[in-house]
Amino acid sequence: MQGVGPGSVLGGRYAVTSRTSAGAHHERWRADDHTLEREVVLVCFPAASSVAAAALDAARRAAGIEDPRLVRVLDVGTDSGVGFIVEEPLTGAQPLSHLLQDGGLPADEVRRLTGEAATALDKASHRGLHHLALTPSSVLRMPDGGVKVRGLATEAALTEADSLSDERASRADAVGLVKIAYAGLTGRWPLVAVDGGLIPAGGPVGLESAPTIVGGVAAPSEIAVGVPNDLDLICRMTLGSGERGPVSPGDLALQIAPWPAEAPASDGAGGIRRRGRDEHEPTRVLPAVGDATAALETVRPDEADADAPYDQTREDAAVTGVASAGAAGAAAGATGAGTAASGPSPISAAGAAAAGVAGAIGDRVGSFARAAADKAAARAAERRAAHDDFDGEDIDLDDALDEAPPTRLEPPLPVFGREVPEAPSGAQSRIALALVGVLVVVALVIGINNVAKIGEHDGAAAPVITITRTRTPSATPTPSSTTPAPTTTTQAPPAAPVSITGATGFDPQDGTESDRSAAKAFDGDPGTEWRSRWYGSADYNGGKDGLGLLLDLSAPTVVKEVVLDLPAAQDVTVYATDSSSTTSLDGAQEVGSASGASGTVTIKATGTLKPASKIIVLVTKAAPAEAPNHYRAQVREVTVR
Numbered sequence: 001m002q003g004v005g006p007g008s009v010l011g012g013r014y015a016v017t018s019r020t021s022a023g024a025h026h027e028r029w030r031a032d033d034h035t036l037e038r039e040v041v042l043v044c045f046p047a048a049s050s051v052a053a054a055a056l057d058a059a060r061r062a063a064g065i066e067d068p069r070l071v072r073v074l075d076v077g078t079d080s081g082v083g084f085i086v087e088e089p090l091t092g093a094q095p096l097s098h099l100l101q102d103g104g105l106p107a108d109e110v111r112r113l114t115g116e117a118a119t120a121l122d123k124a125s126h127r128g129l130h131h132l133a134l135t136p137s138s139v140l141r142m143p144d145g146g147v148k149v150r151g152l153a154t155e156a157a158l159t160e161a162d163s164l165s166d167e168r169a170s171r172a173d174a175v176g177l178v179k180i181a182y183a184g185l186t187g188r189w190p191l192v193a194v195d196g197g198l199i200p201a202g203g204p205v206g207l208e209s210a211p212t213i214v215g216g217v218a219a220p221s222e223i224a225v226g227v228p229n230d231l232d233l234i235c236r237m238t239l240g241s242g243e244r245g246p247v248s249p250g251d252l253a254l255q256i257a258p259w260p261a262e263a264p265a266s267d268g269a270g271g272i273r274r275r276g277r278d279e280h281e282p283t284r285v286l287p288a289v290g291d292a293t294a295a296l297e298t299v300r301p302d303e304a305d306a307d308a309p310y311d312q313t314r315e316d317a318a319v320t321g322v323a324s325a326g327a328a329g330a331a332a333g334a335t336g337a338g339t340a341a342s343g344p345s346p347i348s349a350a351g352a353a354a355a356g357v358a359g360a361i362g363d364r365v366g367s368f369a370r371a372a373a374d375k376a377a378a379r380a381a382e383r384r385a386a387h388d389d390f391d392g393e394d395i396d397l398d399d400a401l402d403e404a405p406p407t408r409l410e411p412p413l414p415v416f417g418r419e420v421p422e423a424p425s426g427a428q429s430r431i432a433l434a435l436v437g438v439l440v441v442v443a444l445v446i447g448i449n450n451v452a453k454i455g456e457h458d459g460a461a462a463p464v465i466t467i468t469r470t471r472t473p474s475a476t477p478t479p480s481s482t483t484p485a486p487t488t489t490t491q492a493p494p495a496a497p498v499s500i501t502g503a504t505g506f507d508p509q510d511g512t513e514s515d516r517s518a519a520k521a522f523d524g525d526p527g528t529e530w531r532s533r534w535y536g537s538a539d540y541n542g543g544k545d546g547l548g549l550l551l552d553l554s555a556p557t558v559v560k561e562v563v564l565d566l567p568a569a570q571d572v573t574v575y576a577t578d579s580s581s582t583t584s585l586d587g588a589q590e591v592g593s594a595s596g597a598s599g600t601v602t603i604k605a606t607g608t609l610k611p612a613s614k615i616i617v618l619v620t621k622a623a624p625a626e627a628p629n630h631y632r633a634q635v636r637e638v639t640v641r
Contacts, residue, residue, distance in 0.1 A: 003082045010079045025158045039089045047083040058153035059085045069120035071150035092143040097136035103187040110184035115259040116147035122250035126510045130169040132156035134176030135205045145263030170248035178238040185220040195243045216240040261629040498640045502552040513547045521635045532633040546620035556611040561604040565636035568623030569598040576612035
C-alpha cells in the first residue's frame with residue numbers, strides 16, 4: 001500500500017515493521033508504539049476510499065465493548081493519506097484457517113471455539129455491532145487456549161457489507177458462525193448462499209470448498225466421522241434450503257452449550273501418534289479417513305535397520321492399500337492384509353493395518369471417502385522426490401489402537417432391543433381384569449353419591465345474624481346487669497395475584513438479556529423457564545452487578561409479595577418501579593431479597609410501597625450449571641400479588 005512500508009511512522013508514534021497479511025481492501029502490519037513502548041497491529045487502508053470513514057467509525061464503536069474474546073481496538077487515525085486502526089498484538093495466536101490446514105479439529109474443540117465466538121458476538125449485538133464478514137481467519141486461538149474474534153464491525157465496513165438491518169445482521173453472523181463450525185469439523189469451507197441469497201456465499205478462504213448437493217452442501221457427518229448429532233443437525237438446517245437454524249449468535253450459543261472450558265491437550269482425533277520423537281516437536285496424527293499419506297509419515301524402518309535403503313515400491317503398496325480401503329470399505333481390509341503378506345517390510349505391514357482400520361469404518365464415512373483416497377494417492381506422488389529416508393520406529397496395529405484416543409459417536413436415535421415380551425398367563429389376565437372391575441365399581445359408587453348431593457343446599461336459609469343490644473348501665477349497676485360486648489375478629493383477605501402482560505431482559509450494563517425467552521417466566525408452564533446467557537463465574541465474570549427480568553403489570557399496583565419459582569440456588573432481589581429502562585434502578589422500590597434461594601420463594605414487602613406498573617427480578621448471583629465454569633440466571637415462573 002502506498003505510504004506504508006517498513007520504517008514508516010503513522011500518527012507520529014507507530015513505526016511499521018513488517019506486513020502480516022494483505023486483503024482486497026486493507027493490509028495488516030506489525031508496528032512498534034514508541035509512546036507506550038509496546039508492539040501493536042495496524043490495519044491500514046486508503047484514507048480517500050469510500051469506506052474509510054465508515055471503517056474508522058466502526059472501530060471507534062467497537063473500542064467501547066469490553067470483552068476478552070474480542071480483539072481490542074486501541075486507537076484510530078489517518079496520516080499521509082492512510083487510514084489506520086490500531087489493534088492489540090496477538091503474539092502466538094493461530095487463526096482457525098491455519099489450524100485446519102491438516103483437516104478438521106475434534107468436535108469438542110469446534111464446539112468451544114464456536115461457542116466462545118458466538119458469546120462475544122452476542123454481547124456486541126446488544127450494542128448494535130455485528131461482524132458480517134466471518135471467515136476462519138476471523139477466529140483465533142491463543143497459546144493459552146483463549147479465543148479471539150477480530151474484525152468486529154470494521155471488516156464489514158471495509159467490504160461494504162454493513163447495510164443489513166439489525167435483525168438480518170444477527171442472522172448473518174449466526175450463519176457465519178455455523179460455517180465456522182462446519183469448517184472446524186470437516187476442514188472444508190461451505191461456499192453456499194443462505195436465506196434465498198439474502199446472505200451471500202462469500203469467496204474462497206484458503207480451504208478446500210465443501211462438496212455441494214441439491215439444496216446446499218453435504219452434511220459434516222458425510223465427510224468426517226465422530227460429528228455430534230446436534231452440530232450436524234444445525235449445519236444441515238442452516239446451510240440447507242429455507243430460513244432455518246439459529247437466528248442470532250446468542251441463539252446459536254444456547255443451542256450448542258455447554259462446551260469445554262479449556263482447549264484439548266492435542267487436536268489429534270482418532271489418530272496414531274508417532275513414537276520415539278522429541279516431545280517438543282509437533283505430533284502428526286493419522287486421521288481415520290482423509291489424507292491417507294499421513295499413514296506413511298508415521299511408518300519408519302525398525303531401529304535395527306535404520307540404515308536400510310528406502311524402498312519406493314513398498315511405499316506405493318502401502319498407499320494403494322490405504323486408498324483401496326477408503327474407497328471400498330470393509331472389503332478392502334482383506335486387500336490391505338494381502339498387500340502386507342507380499343513382503344515382511346514394515347511399510348507394507350503398516351499399509352495393511354491402515355487398510356484394516358479404514359475398512360472397518362468404511363460403511364460409516366459416506367461417498368466422500370473415495371475422493372479423499374484418490375487425492376491421497378496424488379499427494380503421495382508429490383512427496384516421492386523429497387522423501388529420502390525414514391528415521392523412526394514402525395508401528396504395529398495393536399500399538400496403534402492402544403494409542404489412538406477414543407472417538408465418541410452419538411447414535412441419532414435410541415436403540416431398542418428386539419426381544420418380544422412374554423405373553424401374560426391366564427391367571428395374570430384374570431387378576432388384571434378383576435382389579436379393573438373393582439376400580440370401575442368404586443368410581444360408580446363415588447359418582448352416584450356425588451350426584452345425589454347436587455342441590456342439597458340450594459334451598460338453605462340465609463344465615464341468621466343475631467344483634468345484641470346492651471343498655472347503658474345505671475350509676476350503681478348490679479353485678480348481673482353488665483353484659484360483655486361480643487368480640488369480633490376480622491381476617492384480612494389474601495393478596496390477589498396481578499396479571500403480567502409482558503417482559504424483557506434487564507441488564508444494567510448491556511441493556512437487555514435473552515429477551516426472546518422472557519415470556520416463559522409468566523406463561524404458567526413450570527416446564528419452561530427464562531435463562532440468561534452463559535458466564536464463566538457466578539458474578540458474571542466480575543463485570544455485572546446483576547441481571548434479570550423487567551415485567552409489565554396489567555395496572556399500577558401496590559405490590560405486597562412476589563412468588564418466584566427458581567430452578568437452582570441464586571441470590572435474588574425484587575424491585576417495583578414505573579420506569580421502562582432496562583439499564584437503571586433509579587427510583588425503584590425494593591420489595592425484598594433472598595440469598596441462595598431455590599424452588600418456590602415468596603418475597604414479601606417489608607413496608608407499604610407506592611403503586612408501580614413494573615417489577616424487576618434481579619439475580620445478583622447466578623446459579624452453576626452442569627458444566628464447570630458455566631453460570632447463568634434462571635427463573636421458571638413469577639407471580640405478583
